[in-house]
Amino acid sequence: MPKDSGIGASSKRREDVRFLTGAGNYTDDINIHGQAYVHFLRSDVAHGRIVSIDTAAASAMPGVVRIFTGADFEGVGGLPCGWQVTDRHGQPMAEPGHPVLAQGKVRHVGDPIAAVVADTAEQARDAAEAIGVEIEELPAVVDMKAALAGDAARVHDDLPSNLCYDWGFVEENKAAVDAAFDTAAHVTTLELVNNRLVANPMEPRVAIGDYARATGESTLYTTSQNPHVIRLLMGAFVLGIPEHKLRVVAPDVGGGFGSKIFHYAEEAFCTFAAKAINRPVKWTSSRSEAFMSDAHGRDHVTRIELALDADNNFTAIRTETLANMGAYLSTFAPSVPTWLHGTLMAGNYKTPLIYVNVKAVFTNTVPVDAYRGAGRPEATFQLERVIDKAARELGVDPIALRRQNFVTEFPYQTPVAVVYDTGDYNATMDKLEEIADIAGFAARRAASEAKGKLRGLGVNCYIEACGIAPSNLVGQLGARAGLYDAATVRVNATGSISVMVGAHSHGQGHETAFPQVVAEMLGIDESMIEIVHGDSSKIPFGMGTYGSRSLAVCGSAMVRATEKIINKAKKIAAHLMEASEADIELKGGQFTVAGTDKSVAWGDVTLAAYVPHNYPLEDIEPGLEETAFYDPSNFTYPAGAYACEVEVDPETGKVTVERFSAADDFGNIVNPMIVSGQVHGGLGQGIGQALLENCAYDPETGQLLSASYMDYAMPRADDVPFYAVDHSCATPCTHNPLGVKGCGEAGAIGSPPAVVNAVIDALQSGGKTVAHIDMPVSPSRVWAAMNG
Amino acid sequence: MYNFEFERPGSVAEAVAALASEGAQALGGGQTLIPTLKQRLAAPEKLVSLGGIAEMKGVCVNDDGSVSVGGGTPHAEVARAAAAHYPALAALAGGIGDPAVRNRGTIGGSLANNDPSACYPAAALGSGATIVTDRREIAADDYFQGLFTTALEEGEIITGVRFPVPEAANYQKFVQPASRFALVGVFVAKYADGVRVAVTGASEDGVFRWSEAEAALNQSFTPAALTDLAVDPDGMIGDLHGSKPYRAHLVNVMTRRAVQAAS
Incomplete structure (x- = not known):
């Protein structure tokens, strides 16, 4: 019998009432009296030297308040990078400056050159067209291999090359890994591209800067997943505003997928300009601007080798990857191809020796950073593709090969630093075989073939490290911030509760799921609890939402704060009932004295805390409000097994996803409906990456070819099937109080290899052995592979 | 703006x-x-x-059996009103874009723009339609003159399009995955005096008639008649979504499927 409230209940998402009735309050809905509007004049060339900028005519245009260029930001900090990677030789990564507005050079199409602030958005845009910019074009650096050649043009003149870092992991294992390959019975090699993606949240970015001259306070309203991170980065590193004079508000946010983690130039600009002109300054990104200014995702070129012994046991993995950083280092960009990628290369398997080499490369393209999964999809894709290829080469069942190599004993120390605390990969594979009806595949294939279609089945596993992260560990790895989270539980006099959290909800349903946890702990109704998030002036200093961390990290802080509340409330209840604190039990919203019929209600205790007429003031303070910070001792490790069935039209190469099944182990589940929804969304984005999405640059000019939805193919509802998802195989996380692991990214991490494995299987069934097709597996590419 | x-x-x-x-x-x-x-x-x-001109809207059947569509008629209206009279034309109109596009976009606007990936040019050329303007009538064979280029003069308005109704016809569209315009679209129409095959989406010169296919289908209106025919990849569009040889290949596939569906 499913529960109807508390942990485990599929409570309806309360935030949807305002989202679905148009009553949300997004950043663009905010308008401040007297606000001006900024339009950014952006580079239309990929690489060039700024010879001159003439703003005289534009400045005289109607409504223009002021025009800013890079010169106005001399002496202002550049956009900081939040993670420093150390290379194979112990040297820090190359870290070029990233000015708010271009200084000296433009380095990608979309790089902001000037910013026009005017009374209206149209006037700002009109004036921007009147700015005269002379740019001496330089050769565009686009292809990563070419970028590393000795004669390549340099994206940053002050760096010796376009190499950001050459990272080896684990460097000490390299010789042993090489030796294992020398003695392997079989080696499977695969070269592949993990295609560049544009995040495309439904809501484009918006920023409003506001400055109060009387108090010296700056406020930034922005579309962010983590307002405190933005306050920290922008206040400390860019504009030099102390925390108590800087407020960052991220109200309703229409999706982020990682792209709204980072601190962007437009945020710093609006905050800076509002003070400079003493007027609020608003920027609303157009969709076209989003394509060339939001951080992109993925963009790896990889060669992976898998060594096996004569019994098909994995003995070693060796990878070489080129990772595109784009023109500048976005906030967390260096961590994505390294610590979020190399540490996951063991996957679900007990491969004893692993070596990962990553060269990060600067190019004249939009900066690349975390996108749903961030490094883990790239690790999963190459690993699960090479395993599938190995199974084909060896003529063994791909599921059996995986099972044979599964990690089965926990905790498991991988050879790539991380320790998996718990898991049961055979259980999720068993569940997958059931819900995917793998036994019925042969009949479905026959039915497809009768229609002239090829049918393929692709299976893969995945593991991810979520709940980022233990601060002491990530600090050693180069993070320049702590990654704990925080929650304040404020119980009001009548017993209702406001919970102020550091996590930010922009589609995840925190406003529904978080109260379920508190309600369960206190035995009160969910409707008595409200979540407050997104405003640095209201919430404790938590680090926001990304990396499937909200419930595992911030939720744990909320649990700890609620435990403090319960402890104090029991003291008050003991006083009211003249009983020993040790005898007080809390159940169903009632405090009772064990073994008696004496009880006081939750509301009686909360009222006593705020009207302390009969209260042990000598022992405890009045009031009922507690804060907790939680820093996890390990990552969490969601894992699972996915299966995809495709039909391929052999005449056109068109792939249709007929079935998709996902068996996930997310540990304990708070709201199964929301978890299913998160998986559905992730699968849509993973299938999108596998079949449709492709952010492409012209290799010669550096022009963005897929700069609108006319050429960038987003998955639509009819591109995906009805999913079969299951998360009943739960091995609770061993080190956080809820036993939760996180579910936000799994779908996007686990699905691309299943899709591609299925396409390869379909082609094989049609008599065409194809080793690999790069994503997106478009009809054109499938046809070319079949006829190549 | x-x-x-x-x-x-x-x-x-x-x-x-x-x-x-x-x-x-x-x-x-x-x-x-x-x-x-x-x-x-x-x-x-x-x-x-042109949205307020009542005389440019609607679908009617002429005395000679041909179907006339007002130049200001939205795709959704063609899909509905032509279904009984020219099903292949109605199906093509009903497959353009999405409901919002079909309720705003008009046949006259599409033909005047002559996007190389649009559907309507294939219907007009494949049907041997007559483009009726405020000042003259233009045969479809003379009307389409390359990418975004037509026989229209400055200020000339397409008031209507007259389609002779074929014995059998079908339109097959293979969509470009992002825009869902035609990566390759083929309109096949069989008339008493011969078969017409019009291809959109594929050529660097815009919509064109595949005359070799027409000749083969005049001999035998069957998919098999097309088996050994191929269009030259040179001159096809090659872009992110499909190479020149792929588009050339799809022209054959879509033509065969249109013939199959029509016969």
Whole structure:
């Protein structure tokens, strides 16, 4: 019998009432009296030297308040990078400056050159067209291999090359890994591209800067997943505003997928300009601007080798990857191809020796950073593709090969630093075989073939490290911030509760799921609890939402704060009932004295805390409000097994996803409906990456070819099937109080290899052995592979 | 979008007069023009909306059995009103874009724009239709003159299109996955005096008739008649979504499927 409230209940998402009735309050809905509007004049060339900028005519245009260029930001900090990677030789990564507005050079199409602030958005845009910019074009650096050649043009003149870092992991294992390959019975090699993606949240970015001259306070309203991170980065590193004079508000946010983690130039600009002109300054990104200014995702070129012994046991993995950083280092960009990628290369398997080499490369393209999964999809894709290829080469069942190599004993120390605390990969594979009806595949294939279609089945596993992260560990790895989270539980006099959290909800349903946890702990109704998030002036200093961390990290802080509340409330209840604190039990919203019929209600205790007429003031303070910070001792490790069935039209190469099944182990589940929804969304984005999405640059000019939805193919509802998802195989996380692991990214991490494995299987069934097709597996590419 | 003047005449005569002024541009359903304006890629001084001209709207059957479609008729209306009279044309109209596009976009606007990936040019050329304007009638074979280029003169308005109704016809579209315009679309129509095959989406010169296929299908209106035919990849569009050889291949596949569906 499913529960109807508390942990485990599929409570309806309360935030949807305002989202679905148009009553949300997004950043663009905010308008401040007297606000001006900024339009950014952006580079239309990929690489060039700024010879001159003439703003005289534009400045005289109607409504223009002021025009800013890079010169106005001399002496202002550049956009900081939040993670420093150390290379194979112990040297820090190359870290070029990233000015708010271009200084000296433009380095990608979309790089902001000037910013026009005017009374209206149209006037700002009109004036921007009147700015005269002379740019001496330089050769565009686009292809990563070419970028590393000795004669390549340099994206940053002050760096010796376009190499950001050459990272080896684990460097000490390299010789042993090489030796294992020398003695392997079989080696499977695969070269592949993990295609560049544009995040495309439904809501484009918006920023409003506001400055109060009387108090010296700056406020930034922005579309962010983590307002405190933005306050920290922008206040400390860019504009030099102390925390108590800087407020960052991220109200309703229409999706982020990682792209709204980072601190962007437009945020710093609006905050800076509002003070400079003493007027609020608003920027609303157009969709076209989003394509060339939001951080992109993925963009790896990889060669992976898998060594096996004569019994098909994995003995070693060796990878070489080129990772595109784009023109500048976005906030967390260096961590994505390294610590979020190399540490996951063991996957679900007990491969004893692993070596990962990553060269990060600067190019004249939009900066690349975390996108749903961030490094883990790239690790999963190459690993699960090479395993599938190995199974084909060896003529063994791909599921059996995986099972044979599964990690089965926990905790498991991988050879790539991380320790998996718990898991049961055979259980999720068993569940997958059931819900995917793998036994019925042969009949479905026959039915497809009768229609002239090829049918393929692709299976893969995945593991991810979520709940980022233990601060002491990530600090050693180069993070320049702590990654704990925080929650304040404020119980009001009548017993209702406001919970102020550091996590930010922009589609995840925190406003529904978080109260379920508190309600369960206190035995009160969910409707008595409200979540407050997104405003640095209201919430404790938590680090926001990304990396499937909200419930595992911030939720744990909320649990700890609620435990403090319960402890104090029991003291008050003991006083009211003249009983020993040790005898007080809390159940169903009632405090009772064990073994008696004496009880006081939750509301009686909360009222006593705020009207302390009969209260042990000598022992405890009045009031009922507690804060907790939680820093996890390990990552969490969601894992699972996915299966995809495709039909391929052999005449056109068109792939249709007929079935998709996902068996996930997310540990304990708070709201199964929301978890299913998160998986559905992730699968849509993973299938999108596998079949449709492709952010492409012209290799010669550096022009963005897929700069609108006319050429960038987003998955639509009819591109995906009805999913079969299951998360009943739960091995609770061993080190956080809820036993939760996180579910936000799994779908996007686990699905691309299943899709591609299925396409390869379909082609094989049609008599065409194809080793690999790069994503997106478009009809054109499938046809070319079949006829190549 | 830059500022412009706006007129919404109630008759073709008034529209012609309004379009006579310098810098004036006709606005059909706006499915191409409005996004272009929003991106500031066009700056007409005056937009003359054809949306208020009742005489340019609707579908009717003429005495000779041909079907006439008013130039201002939206795709959704063609899909509905032509279904009983010219099912292949109605199906093509019903497959353009999405419901919002089909309820705003018009046949006249599509043919005047002549996007190389649009569907309607294939129907008009494949049917041997007559483009009727405010001043003359133009055979489809003379009307399409390359990418975004037509026989229309400055200020000339497509008031209607007259389609002879074939014995059998079908349109097959293979969609470009992002825009869902035709990556390759083929309209096949079998008339008493011969088969016509019009291909959109594929060629660097816009919609074209595949004459070799027409000749083969005149001999035998079967998919098998096309087995050994191929269009030359040179001259096909090659882009992110499909190479030249792939598009050339799809022309054959879509033509065979259209013949199969029509016969």
